[in-house]
Amino acid sequence: MTALGKQGRLAFDQPRGDQGTLPVKDAPSTYGTPPTDPAGGGPRVVRVQPDVVAIDREFDYLVPRAWSDDGRADSLGVGSRVRIQLGGRRVGGWVVADHVEPPVGVNLRPLAKLSGLGPEAEIIDLARWAAHRWVGRLAGFLATASPPTVVAAPGPPPSARPVPEVAQSWAARAFTSDRTVLRLPPSVDPSPVAVEAARLGDALVLVPSTDRARLLAVRLRRAGLPVALLPRDWAAAAAGGLVVGSRGAAFGPVGDLAAVLVVDEHDEAYQEERSPTWHARDVVVERARRAGVPCLLTSPSPSLEALAWGDLLVPSRAEERAGWPVVDLVDRRSDDPTRAGLFSDALVSVLRTDGDGPVVCVLNRRGRSRLLACDGCGALARCEEHRVPLAQDGDGMLACRISGDRRPVVCHACGSTRFRNLRAGVTRVREELEALAGRPVIEVTGGTDPGKLPDAGVYVGTEAVLHRIERASRVVFLEFDQELLAPRFRAAEQAMTLLVRAARLLGPRSNGGRLVVQTRQSDHEVLQAALHADPGRLAGPESERRRLLALPPHTALARVSGAVAGEFVDRLGRPDGIDVLGPRDGAWLVRAADHDRLADALAEVERPRGRLHLQVDPPRV
Numbered sequence: 001m002t003a004l005g006k007q008g009r010l011a012f013d014q015p016r017g018d019q020g021t022l023p024v025k026d027a028p029s030t031y032g033t034p035p036t037d038p039a040g041g042g043p044r045v046v047r048v049q050p051d052v053v054a055i056d057r058e059f060d061y062l063v064p065r066a067w068s069d070d071g072r073a074d075s076l077g078v079g080s081r082v083r084i085q086l087g088g089r090r091v092g093g094w095v096v097a098d099h100v101e102p103p104v105g106v107n108l109r110p111l112a113k114l115s116g117l118g119p120e121a122e123i124i125d126l127a128r129w130a131a132h133r134w135v136g137r138l139a140g141f142l143a144t145a146s147p148p149t150v151v152a153a154p155g156p157p158p159s160a161r162p163v164p165e166v167a168q169s170w171a172a173r174a175f176t177s178d179r180t181v182l183r184l185p186p187s188v189d190p191s192p193v194a195v196e197a198a199r200l201g202d203a204l205v206l207v208p209s210t211d212r213a214r215l216l217a218v219r220l221r222r223a224g225l226p227v228a229l230l231p232r233d234w235a236a237a238a239a240g241g242l243v244v245g246s247r248g249a250a251f252g253p254v255g256d257l258a259a260v261l262v263v264d265e266h267d268e269a270y271q272e273e274r275s276p277t278w279h280a281r282d283v284v285v286e287r288a289r290r291a292g293v294p295c296l297l298t299s300p301s302p303s304l305e306a307l308a309w310g311d312l313l314v315p316s317r318a319e320e321r322a323g324w325p326v327v328d329l330v331d332r333r334s335d336d337p338t339r340a341g342l343f344s345d346a347l348v349s350v351l352r353t354d355g356d357g358p359v360v361c362v363l364n365r366r367g368r369s370r371l372l373a374c375d376g377c378g379a380l381a382r383c384e385e386h387r388v389p390l391a392q393d394g395d396g397m398l399a400c401r402i403s404g405d406r407r408p409v410v411c412h413a414c415g416s417t418r419f420r421n422l423r424a425g426v427t428r429v430r431e432e433l434e435a436l437a438g439r440p441v442i443e444v445t446g447g448t449d450p451g452k453l454p455d456a457g458v459y460v461g462t463e464a465v466l467h468r469i470e471r472a473s474r475v476v477f478l479e480f481d482q483e484l485l486a487p488r489f490r491a492a493e494q495a496m497t498l499l500v501r502a503a504r505l506l507g508p509r510s511n512g513g514r515l516v517v518q519t520r521q522s523d524h525e526v527l528q529a530a531l532h533a534d535p536g537r538l539a540g541p542e543s544e545r546r547r548l549l550a551l552p553p554h555t556a557l558a559r560v561s562g563a564v565a566g567e568f569v570d571r572l573g574r575p576d577g578i579d580v581l582g583p584r585d586g587a588w589l590v591r592a593a594d595h596d597r598l599a600d601a602l603a604e605v606e607r608p609r610g611r612l613h614l615q616v617d618p619p620r621v
Contacts, residue, residue: 045108046076047097050086053137059086060100064110072114075153078121081146083113094118094142116152117238119145123251126287133595134616135558135602136276145251147234154238157255158226163199166192170315175200175259175294179310182298183535185323186503188315190263190298191219194242197296198225201258202240204287206280208267210246216263217244247272250280250287260288265297265306266497268619277615285309300500301535303493304543305553314536324533325506325513327499331522342424342478343436344518351437351458355473356512360505361433361460362498363478366445367391367425372398372409376416384412391425429478430460444468466501475502476516484524488620489551492526492542499530550591552617556598559618561587564610571605589621 044063061084067073076082080095090112102108119127119142127141166172171192174182184190194216197203207213217229220242228237230245230252237243240255247270262270262281270280281297282305288295297306300323314320330346342363351359372381372392381390383400390398390407397406410417421428430443437458444453444461448468459465466475477483483495499515506513517527529538547554560568569580569588578601582588592598595616602614
């Protein structure tokens with residue numbers, strides 16, 4: 001009866017004009033007498049989007065007569081979650097249109113079950129926009145917008161409570177404009193801004209992680225505000241009040257939306273890593289625009305996308321400087337790069353100084369060694385097949401980063417077994433730090449056990465250590481230049497994000513903590529911005545560079561990869577206003593002047609069968 005079409009959709013034995021209907025050749029001609037539709041006098045028909053990502057098509061279904069008798073028909077409406085018969089099996093779905101004109105000459109199946117509430121009509125329209133903007137399937141966005149469990153009805157409206165006054169002048173000014181970007185120092189609590197959002201009515205507050213959302217919800221409840229934490233309190237959020245959540249809350253319910261707040265809009269956690277790579281900040285900006293309510297983005301170092309969108313609001317220089325720790329730049333340009341090693345003389349005193357909290361050292365290189373040279377002939381340890389440097393793993397063996405093949409530490413050129421470590425990983429650095437500090441050092445990486453870390457005076461690890469430690473007296477970046485020189489167009493912003501995260505561990509300047517950065521580029525805009533507690537020193541030059549190179553936010557960008565990426569690019573061609581760059585490492589970049597033009601061009605291409613990844617606004621290119 002069905003066959004899989006070229007675009008991964010179900011093709012049916014009927015004209016395309018009957019879209020949304022499900023023909024059943026062998027079924028009886030009727031399914032009983034259908035209920036009448038109060039809106040038009042005929043049978044009530046609804047349109048359903050199946051909860052099947054591969055089926056990007058809607059189907060029409062009858063509302064059973066029994067539902068009118070027992071009241072289920074009264075609860076059914078746009079956004080309701082239902083169960084339907086599709087292709088010989090029962091699947092979930094969402095009602096996306098009600099009182100639909102029934103198609104002529106086609107027998108419709110009845111709905112199988114009413115499963116509860118789902119996203120409202122406004123959120124379904126927003127999901128359609130997001131599916132087009134990030135070239136994704138509607139079903140995936142509707143799943144994000146739905147409650148994790150069955151919700152039969154919204155919760156009771158929250159009781160009216162007085163909103164407390166806040167003392168910060170910048171908080172009171174935050175929502176005076178519909179588009180505002182607030183540059184909030186790292187150690188400043190965003191709770192006062194959320195309180196101001198609540199003063200306007202039902203508000204949506206996004207934070208980067210579920211843990212931070214939970215902490216913010218606790219603070220606001222202690223202030224006497226009704227708070228719903230998504231996704232757990234989905235029913236309460238639909239009733240109104242202050243709604244707090246992480247990325248998925250961008251599509252969450254809010255009683256009568258009056259304001260939107262995004263805390264730390266620069267954080268990459270707001271962007272979905274898998275395709276479609278939608279960004280929660282951009283979703284709620286569009287949601288606020290459609291609702292005609294003010295939207296506020298906060299960040300210690302606002303992204304260029306945010307600065308291009310709204311009006312910048314900055315606290316006084318005294319308040320901003322007080323919210324950043326003291327920054328020490330260790331300029332290593334005069335050090336011999338072949339003899340000095342990873343540790344400067346200034347670092348030893350930092351490691352041996354006791355403070356109110358541990359010392360945290362950051363090095364974004366895992367393993368023991370990432371680059372070795374023979375001590376006898378000077379040849380680099382490289383894979384004979386792939387010609388890439390061999391890394392030394394925890395067992396002391398040399399391993400290829402591509403194939404994973406391992407071999408003993410022996411030079412292929414001269415047979416020597418003695419090597420010099422030119423680029424140490426955190427495992428090797430931990431051993432050396434223990435010798436320098438004279439006390440135990442704990443290694444922390446993304447693969448470290450997620451449980452509680454043992455207490456120690458010194459921690460070392462990749463940037464994951466910045467998310468595992470709650471407080472520090474010193475944070476040391478052992479080799480920050482690799483962040484500044486990373487081959488990514490967002491490298492400067494991402495490096496600044498690391499400094500912001502480190503500043504949060506140290507607290508305000510009054511705490512006495514110090515942020516130590518070893519570098520050979522002490523005059524770089526990122527480091528000068530942190531040194532002077534003035535992120536504007538980075539935003540200006542970085543925006544001009546992006547403009548000259550035609551990079552976001554001055555253009556829109558998508559990355560196309562996967563087994564059939566080449567065929568997709570061939571079908572795309574070279575339409576007016578679209579640039580195609582590549583291939584490089586099996587991927588192409590597609591660039592347009594704006595996102596509307598980019599989304600339209602990508603949506604016009606018939607997808608070839610096979611593995612294809614489309615990343616709109618790729619964060620790591």
